[in-house]
Each structure stands twice: as structure tokens, then as C-alpha cells.
Amino acid sequence: MSNSVYLSLGSNIGDRFYNLLAAIAELDKLPKTKVAKVSKFYETEPWGYQEQEYFINCAVELRTDLLPYELLKSINHIEDFLKRRRMVKWGPRTIDIDIIFYSNLNINTAELCIPHPMYTKRNFVLLPLMDIYYDKKQIARYLNVDLSSLKEYSYNKPILVSSCLMGVPCNYMGKSKQSCLFSKVLKNLQYVQVCPEVLGGLSTPRPPAERIGKRVVTAKGCDVTNSFIAGANKTLEIAKKNRIEIAVLKEKSPSCGYGRIYDGSFTSILVDGNGVTVDLLLENGINIISI
Secondary structure, three states, X not given: OXXXXXXXXXXXXXXXXXXXXXXXXXXXXXXXXXXXXXXXXXXXXXXXXXXXXXXEEEEEEEEEOOOHHHHHHXXXXXXXXXOOOOOOOOOOOOOEEEEEEEOOOOXXXXXXXXXXOOHHHXXXXXXXXXXXXXXXXXHHOOOOOOOOOEEEOOOOOOEEEEHHHHOOOOOOOXXXXXXXXXXXXXXXXXXXXXXXXXXXXXOOOOOOEEEEOOEEEEOXXXXXXXXXXXXXXXXXXXXXXXXXXXXXXXXXXXXXXXXEEEOOOOOOOEEEOOXXXXXXXXXXXXXXXXX
């Protein structure tokens, strides 16, 4: 992946921190793209249009082979996915993702300007960039010395995380699915790790299982629904005990999958749907991020 791209992200509607984490996870899923670095998070006063809530902002470095307009289109899709509505210029938004730099390119069109034309005037862009940009002097020369409108944001609750994403060898094959993205984004956060399938009494390794409607069955037709329900209930107990509001869970799983899961044919076909644990967590107001 040959191009270094720097993005500025911000949110001031709904669960702001969740919106940022979800956006970062979606960026990491883009084709030919990986999140390389994530800055600290900062709470900032609104800029331009003052009659709105405070933002949380961060910066992200991507490594990508997507061309600038391809990347812009993908970013717009992520903003739509996270329900951004463009009602007022510089107004409230669930998520805002701006391309600040794309390698050494200069682009100036009606659709896209790189470097971003306003970045030198915005401390909420510059300060997060200082955390991750390779040439800090370039950024520092524009940084307004008055930083009173920004403060570092600390999320004060633990996040629920699938144990396999933390490197625990607990998936059905007895292996982990360690997430490099997770280590970059959440390295300074509290978290609680769970494997709902193990909590439900299933062994490691175990026969692969997929969800068909309300049932979960193995490839040989054994019904393991009760174990998945038990694991979901124990996961919810842990979530409530720890005041969990955000869960980062393994995608496609019959327990932890969110939005898309395997269809029960054991042929790697995906369908719309959630895992058993995810359905229960959503019913109890917990936001899910799928990795």
C-alpha cells in the first residue's frame, strides 16, 4: 500500500466516541487500505457554527492504494452508513471525515481539495495530527497557541471486546483472530474481553456452527442454540456489571456477528443478520462495532 493519507474525524451527535470508533473500523475494511495510526481523542468547541454540542475529534493515518476520488467516494459511503445528514454548513453531524493530506498530491477541484484548504486554521485538526504526522514542525507552525478550546478526551467506561480479537485462541478452530486495528485504537482504553461461545459451555476447539433463523446448528446438524443463548445471557450480565455501552466484536460469527453472518449452509455465503449475542446486546442498548 503505497500512499500515506491523513484524515481528520469528528462527531457531535449521539454517542460521539462510538461514532468515531465505528468510522475507524469501517475505514480499515476498505479495499487495499489499512489504518496505520490513530491519534489521541480530543473534545473541542464547535467551529464556524457555534449553536451546537461539543465535538470529539481525532486524526487517522491510512495506508492505501485507493486513488483520491475512490477514497473520497468510500468515505462518503461511511458517512452515510453512520447516518450523517448535511443540514447546516459546519453544523452538527454524527460523523465528519475530511482528507487532509494524500501523500504529496495537490488537488484543487470543486469536488476535492488536497491539502484540505482549512486545515491550517483549525486547532481541532492540527492537534490530533501532531500525534501521528511524520513532520511535526510542519503542523506546529500553524497551531494556534491558544488551545483552551481543546482538551484530551478520556472514555471513562470499559469496552466489551471479543476475546479472539485480543489474541486469545478461543475461536472454533482453537485459534485467535487478533486485531491489529484494535491495538492501535483502544490501546489506552479499559476493556473487558469475552467469548460468548466459551461462556455458554462450548469447548475449544469445537465444531463450526452457523445461525439459521433462531437456531444455531453445527455442520453435522447438531443443535447448539441453548449454548449460544446461555453465552449471550452471561455476556449481557458482564456488560451490565461493567456499565458497557460499546462492544467491539468479531464479524460474521453466529454469536458476535453484526449486520452480516453466514447463512447456515456452511458454504461461506453471507446474509443480513446478527449473531445471538449481538441481538441481545442491541436489545439492551449496547452499540456494536464489527471487526
